[in-house]
Amino acid sequence: KQEVTQIPAALSVPEGENLVLNCSFTDSAIYNLQWFRQDPGKGLTSLLLIQSSQREQTSGRLNASLDKSSGRSTLYIAASQPGDSATYLCAVRSNDMRFGAGTRLTVKP
Amino acid sequence: EAQVTQNPRYLITVTGKKLTVTCSQNMNHEYMSWYRQDPGLGLRQIYYSMNVEVTDKGDVPEGYKVSRKEKRNFPLILESPSPNQTSLYFCASGEGSTEAFFGQGTRLTVV
Numbered sequence: 001k002q003e004v005t006q007i008p009a010a011l012s013v014p015e016g017e018n019l020v021l022n023c024s025f026t027d028s029a030i031y032n033l034q035w036f037r038q039d040p041g042k043g044l045t046s047l048l049l050i051q052s053s054q055r056e057q058t059s060g061r062l063n064a065s066l067d068k069s070s071g072r073s074t075l076y077i078a079a080s081q082p083g084d085s086a087t088y089l090c091a092v093r094s095n096d097m098r099f100g101a102g103t104r105l106t107v108k109p
Numbered sequence: 110e111a112q113v114t115q116n117p118r119y120l121i122t123v124t125g126k127k128l129t130v131t132c133s134q135n136m137n138h139e140y141m142s143w144y145r146q147d148p149g150l151g152l153r154q155i156y157y158s159m160n161v162e163v164t165d166k167g168d169v170p171e172g173y174k175v176s177r178k179e180k181r182n183f184p185l186i187l188e189s190p191s192p193n194q195t196s197l198y199f200c201a202s203g204e205g206s207t208e209a210f211f212g213q214g215t216r217l218t219v220v
Contacts, residue, residue, distance in 0.1 A: 031206040044199065044211045051206050089152065095159070096167070097142055097201065097209055101151035 002027045004092050006100035013080055014108050021075040021103045023090035028068050035064050035075050036089040038102070044089065048075070080107045111136050115200050115212035122190055122219055130185045130215050132200035138210075140203045141183040145169065145196040146214075152199065158183055190219040 003026040013019055023033070032051050036044040048057045048064040050073065056065040063076040073090060087102040113134045122128055134141065142157035144167075154167030158177040172194055174186040183202075187194060195218050203209035 032208075034209060036211075041197075041216075043213045046208060046210075049208045091209065093203065093206070093209065096154065096157045096165070097140075097203065098154065099144070099152040 002030075002092055002094055002096075002098045004090060004098050004100040006088075006090055006103050008103055009101065010104040010106075012106040012108065015080060015082060017080050017107075018076070018078050019080055019105070021077070021088050021090075021105070023073040023075070023092075023100055025071045025073075025092045025098075027094060028071055029094055030068065031093045033064075033066055033073050034091045034093065035062075035073075036091065038087045038089060040087075047088075077105075080105075082107045082109050111210060113200055113202050113210045113212040115198075115215050117215060118213060119216050120218070122217070124191055124219055125189050128187050128190060128217075130187075130198060130200075130217070132183045132185065132202075132212060133181050134183075134202040134210065135181065136202060136204070136210065137180060138202040138204045139180070140209075141177065142167070142201045143173070143175065143183070143185045144199045144201065145194075146199065147196050155185065155198075190217075192219045195219050 034049045035047040050066040061078040066073045087104045089102045091099045116131045139160045143155040144152045156175040158164045198215045200212040
């Protein structure tokens with residue numbers, strides 16, 4: 001059974017810092033990995049999708065990497081802003097789709 | 110517009126009264142799934158379906174039923190809801206290696 005782990009569970013940084021969120025998974029036989037953002041009590045917003053054959057994807061200040069052989073993905077956020085404060089979830093898609101517990105990010109002005 | 114639609118968005122019900130949360134997608138996806146989200150526990154999978162008439166248990170299937178009679182719909186049925194099923198529920202759909210789409214969520218309270 002696929003296990004997905006995200007560290008750290010929570011992160012607080014001052015505005016403007018670059019930061020990295022980590023996601024690891026136990027079974028490398030995946031279709032893709034997707035990063036989501038979730039604001040409190042709200043739905044999931046898809047940020048980036050990395051196919052199993054890809055190494056990274058970029059969107060604006062966000063860059064996600066994937067090392068399938070080692071079972072790891074990182075989400076890099078450049079020049080963080082208070083509006084980036086949210087919980088970030090990674091989800092791994094194989095036969096089904098499994099989530100990590102998330103990293104709660106706080107960016108302080 | 111690609112969409113996963115859940116209904117209702119909010120529901121307060123009483124213990125033991127059967128209810129159904131509907132989920133519909135307009136992308137002809139084969140894969141659909143239900144999750145519940147509770148504080149501190151993240152998103153846990155309840156049931157998933159790889160295609161019509163094919164369903165499998167996730168991590169927390171107890172107290173829930175699903176059916177997949179047609180591709181676009183994947184309803185979640187609570188035959189006898191209990192207070193421990195109070196949660197935020199999400200439905201998702203996807204296709205192979207493509208992006209997964211999520212519904213807006215259903216906030217269920219069982220009193």
